[in-house]
Amino acid sequence: MTTLAELDRRVVDCRAxxxxxxxxxxxxxxxxxSFRDQDYWGRPVPGFGPADAAVGVVGLAPAAHGANRTGRMFTGDRSGDVLYAALHAVxxxxxxxxxxxxxxxxLFGVRITAPVKCAPPANKPTPAERDNCRPWLERELALLRPTLRSVVVLGAFGWQALLPVLGAAWAVPVPRPRFGHGVAHELAAVDGxxxxxxxxCYHVSQQNTFTGRLTPAMVEDVLRAAGRTAGIL
Structure with a gap:
């Protein structure tokens, strides 16, 4: 797979x-x-955004009645309402x-993806399912490598899934940096x-946004910092 378009076409056929x-x-x-008259996507959901993105956004997995219904990351659910409002605001x-x-x-200079491409029961993929999906994320990051300068990780699951994958191009410290809202770690390149x-960034789930643990301003602040670091804001 030499292009993101080819990768996206292959992802949607996965049955691993x-x-x-x-x-x-x-x-x-x-x-x-409430969606009974709609045709659900019901397949793996590829990443969304330009092939020359400078900023990546990494979530968890498609929502059952969000991206699993619409076929696009964070589209058609309340988590996406928060994320896209913040992306637009900055x-x-x-x-x-x-x-x-x-x-x-x-999206302008941003690509959204997830370490697990299929909607999991109770929004909880297993470690084995995460590992099965890992090659897709590895290839996606490899194709984004020429332009990618920053990544916003939504939640601890995405953080734990992403950091091992980054080692192909960047030096990930040992022990690995811990997840936290607002933390930022610059990783030196190992490939020149x-x-x-x-x-x-805390995940834009209803559990976080409805309780006030995560506010729109908090999401905007992290996205703005990532965009400035990447040189697109």
Missing amino acids: CPRLVAWREEVARTKRA GLASRPTATHTGDGLE GPPLTVFG
């Missing part, structure tokens, strides 16, 4: 994890009552909402390229 395949397809069949997205793949939304700065 029987539990995830069964769950995503069952959700697509039964649907949520100038990294063309609009503050994401409802479906034909809504006209564009530029360094990468990794930012931590």
